Amino acid sequence: MKIGIAGPISTESIAPFLPCDTATLPVGCGGAPLLGTLIGELLSRGHEVSAYTMSPNMPLDLPQPVIAQGERFKVYYCPQRKHSVRLNGWHLGRIVDFFRLERRYLQQAIRIDNPDVVHAHWAYEFALAAISSGKPHIVTCHDAPDVVLKYMPNIYRFGRYLMARHCLGQAKLVTAVSPYLCNAVQKYCNVPIAVVQNPLPDFLLTQEYDKYSNKIDENNKTDQYRIAMVINGWNALKNPKPAIIAFNRLYVTDYPNLELHIFGSGYGPGEQAEFWANNNNFKCGIHFHGYTPHCVLLEKLRAMDLMLHPALEESCPMGIAEALALGLPVIGGESSGGVPWVIGDGGLTTDVSSPLAIEAALKSLISNAELLHTLSINAIRRAKAVFSANVVANMYEIQYNHALDK
Numbered sequence: 001m002k003i004g005i006a007g008p009i010s011t012e013s014i015a016p017f018l019p020c021d022t023a024t025l026p027v028g029c030g031g032a033p034l035l036g037t038l039i040g041e042l043l044s045r046g047h048e049v050s051a052y053t054m055s056p057n058m059p060l061d062l063p064q065p066v067i068a069q070g071e072r073f074k075v076y077y078c079p080q081r082k083h084s085v086r087l088n089g090w091h092l093g094r095i096v097d098f099f100r101l102e103r104r105y106l107q108q109a110i111r112i113d114n115p116d117v118v119h120a121h122w123a124y125e126f127a128l129a130a131i132s133s134g135k136p137h138i139v140t141c142h143d144a145p146d147v148v149l150k151y152m153p154n155i156y157r158f159g160r161y162l163m164a165r166h167c168l169g170q171a172k173l174v175t176a177v178s179p180y181l182c183n184a185v186q187k188y189c190n191v192p193i194a195v196v197q198n199p200l201p202d203f204l205l206t207q208e209y210d211k212y213s214n215k216i217d218e219n220n221k222t223d224q225y226r227i228a229m230v231i232n233g234w235n236a237l238k239n240p241k242p243a244i245i246a247f248n249r250l251y252v253t254d255y256p257n258l259e260l261h262i263f264g265s266g267y268g269p270g271e272q273a274e275f276w277a278n279n280n281n282f283k284c285g286i287h288f289h290g291y292t293p294h295c296v297l298l299e300k301l302r303a304m305d306l307m308l309h310p311a312l313e314e315s316c317p318m319g320i321a322e323a324l325a326l327g328l329p330v331i332g333g334e335s336s337g338g339v340p341w342v343i344g345d346g347g348l349t350t351d352v353s354s355p356l357a358i359e360a361a362l363k364s365l366i367s368n369a370e371l372l373h374t375l376s377i378n379a380i381r382r383a384k385a386v387f388s389a390n391v392v393a394n395m396y397e398i399q400y401n402h403a404l405d406k
Contacts, residue, residue, distance in 0.1 A: 001400060002048040004110060005039055006130050007121030008032045009053035009075070012294075014039060017073040025068055026055035026077040031232075033294050034318055035121060037201045038396070039073070041389040045397075048072045052109045052118075052126070054080035054102055060091055065109045076113065078105035084156050095159035099125035107132050117403045119396070123164040123171070123185075131170050136403040138396075139171040140196070144184040147313050147337070151237035164188070173403050175396075177316035178338030184315075194399060198316050199392035204298065204325040205384050224257040225366045228304040228328065230297065230319040231311060234266035234273055239333075239352055243310035244273075244282050246358035251285040255366065261287045261304065263297055301326050306365055306372065310352045313337040325383035329375035331361045344386070346379030 008029030013036025015022045035051075042049050049072065058066065058079040066077040080102055085093040091101060106129035110118055118137045120130035127139040145164035149157045168174065168188040175196045176182040182193045227247065231238045240262075247260045267273040268290015277283045292300065301307075307323040309332040320330050320342045330347035332339040340349045348365070351357040365372055385391075 002050070002114075002116045003042055003400060004050045004052060004113060004115035004118040004130075004135070005035060005042075005121070006052040006106060006110070006118055006126040007035050008126075009035045009039075009051050011075075013037075014051060014073075014075055016040065017043060018068055018070045018075070020068060022068075025075075026058050026066060028053045028055050028075075028077065029080070032121065033201075034198045037199045037389050038393065040201070041199065041393040042396075043072060045393065046072075049074075050113045050115055051075040052078065052106050052113075052129075054078045054106070054125075056080045056082050060088065060101065062105075064112065065105055074113065076109035078102060078109055095156050098159060098163055099128075103129045103132070106130075110135060117400050119400070123167045124160055125163070127167045127171065128163065131167065131172075136406060137171070138173045138175060138399050138403050139167065141168070141174065141176045141181055141185050141193075141315070142198075143315050144181060144313070144337070147184065148237070151312065152235060172406055173399065175399060178341050180338040180341060181315040184337075194395075196395045196399065197387055197392060198318055198321065199389040200318075200321055200325050200383060200387040202389060204322060205380075205388055224259065225255075225305045226259045226261060226303065227362070228301055228307045228323070229260065229262045229267075229310070230264055230301075230307070230323075231262070231267065231309075232264040234271070234276075237312055239310045239312045240267075240273060241276070242353060242355045243308055243358055244277060244286065245355040246362060247286070247308075248282045248284070249355065249359050250362055250366075254363075256285075258366070259285055259287060260308075261289060261300070263289045263292045263300070265291045298322065298326075301328065304328055306331065307347075308358070308362065309333070309336075309339065310358065311336055311339065312352065314339055316342060321383060321387045324379035325387070327376040327380050329365060329372055329379055331358070331365070344378070344382045345375075346382045347375055 010028040010030045011022050013033045055077050060079045081088040081094045083093050084095045110133040118130040118135045120127040121140045130137040145161040149161045175194045182195050251258050274288045307328045307330045315338045324346045330343050333352035334349035348361050350361040
């Protein structure tokens with residue numbers, strides 16, 4: 001089968017499938033390594049795969065997309081305007097015309113490539129281009145547009161909300177990455193939605209089951225734990241403040257060797273998070289790493305002991321799934337969308353809007369190494385059973401055949 005994958009795909013994530021010097025190619029779109037994982041799994045099954053992505057470092061007047069290829073794999077790079085609202089030279093901001101220029105290039109790429117089926121990720125410009133191409137298509141939802149707009153009420157998010165409503169009303173086949181998201185967006189669709197979770201790369205699913213065995217002593221307590229937070233954006237939806245307050249309370253009262261390591265845009269040295277923590281005298285014990293390349297981030301997570309995920313809503317957070325695969329128990333929001341489903345029995349859920357509730361959950365783990373050990377084993381097992389690329393690709397192959405049948 002010839003499968004087209006349309007979505008925010010970075011050159012870094014597909015570099016293993018290209019024999020050329022990828023430094024000479026456009027950078028693509030970052031933020032979704034899972035699409036590279038899916039492409040790799042589909043290629044390993046003998047499919048022919050094409051990727052349609054965008055890149056901001058390209059001229060806006062190209063006659064057609066830039067193409068690179070490997071064995072049974074092609075990638076089409078389409079121009080992306082830099083500014084979402086402001087003018088881009090003589091071009092409007094992306095959201096002002098609902099990504100019209102970008103959609104036109106993506107649609108052109110799909111028609112040049114002529115796949116059997118197009119699998120578009122996120123119900124916005126990629127999905128609208130897939131639908132307009134006239135090819136059999138699948139749209140995979142990764143977020144609830146009305147919820148995102150609620151927490152980030154701006155012109156850009158309102159435009160994205162309108163795009164998603166239009167897209168989902170037209171889509172012939174739709175999947176969602178968690179049961180929560182399926183329920184959240186079904187009202188916008190004219191077809192039933194199937195749940196297919198996001199995939200993890202195989203190299204993450206090799207963690208042994210003894211991560212905490214050397215931390216259990218006669219006092220059932222260790223001197224030091226390293227807590228990881230992986231969040232992008234200093235905003236209300238990501239909800240970092242209660243988490244930092246809760247950590248500070250533990251650090252000051254009982255655990256002076258405790259460490260909090262925060263990764264993501266907005267959480268680097270001199271960025272918003274550190275500025276706020278300094279102003280509130282919360283900096284002790286906190287390491288602000290900021291944006292970290294994905295491969296580096298995974299290596300740093302291996303050295304952590306547990307993850308705290310304070311976001312108020314996420315559909316299928318891959319940061320949590322990656323932590324589970326590495327044997328890190330996760331504390332997340334009990335009402336944070338798909339977060340409880342992703343965590344399963346690999347951690348705890350609590351009221352992440354309350355610093356006291358977060359503090360109690362953290363304390364229940366760092367004071368009980370045996371519980372951490374049990375949750376670590378559960379986390380690894382859940383990651384392998386639910387999020388392996390093999391499991392996910394099996395489910396998507398069924399959907400591809402449904403699309404062709406339609």
